[in-house]
């Protein structure tokens with residue numbers, strides 16, 4: 001099992017739309033979340049985004065579980 005992180009960042013995962021194990025492109029997005037109650041405070045949260053290469057459905061998951 002030789003994986004190269006530099007080339008295609010693909011992973012086989014279950015897609016809810018396809019209801020199948022499909023190839024997903026994985027990327028990481030940093031989202032800035034503004035909190036309504038604290039306007040001055042912004043938090044940057046990394047999200048792991050998986051895009052189904054079959055149907056194009058995207059699912060994102062917050063990476064910080066703290």
Ligand SMILES: [Zn+2]
Pocket residue numbers: 015016017018019022052053054055056057
């Ligand atoms: Zn799909």
